[in-house]
Amino acid sequence: MLRTEIEGLEILSERLKTALGTNIRAIVAFGSRVRGDFNWESDFDVLVVVE
Numbered sequence: 301m302l303r304t305e306i307e308g309l310e311i312l313s314e315r316l317k318t319a320l321g322t323n324i325r326a327i328v329a330f331g332s333r334v335r336g337d338f339n340w341e342s343d344f345d346v347l348v349v350v351e
Contacts, residue, residue: 301333309344316348325349 301309313327331345332338 301336305333305344309346312346320348320350323350325351 309329316327317324326347326349328347328349329344330347332342333344
């Protein structure tokens with residue numbers, strides 16, 4: 301992933317933590333962007349596990 305993409309995921313993570321607080325159990329990025337085999341149409345796959 302590109303540095304700007306990582307920074308975007310960090311911002312998303314912080315916003316989720318602010319909104320959901322201690323109810324968050326996990327935030328997981330997965331898919332082609334994380335594997336590095338993405339193309340220009342690829343999206344970001346993010347799983348948020350909450351209690």
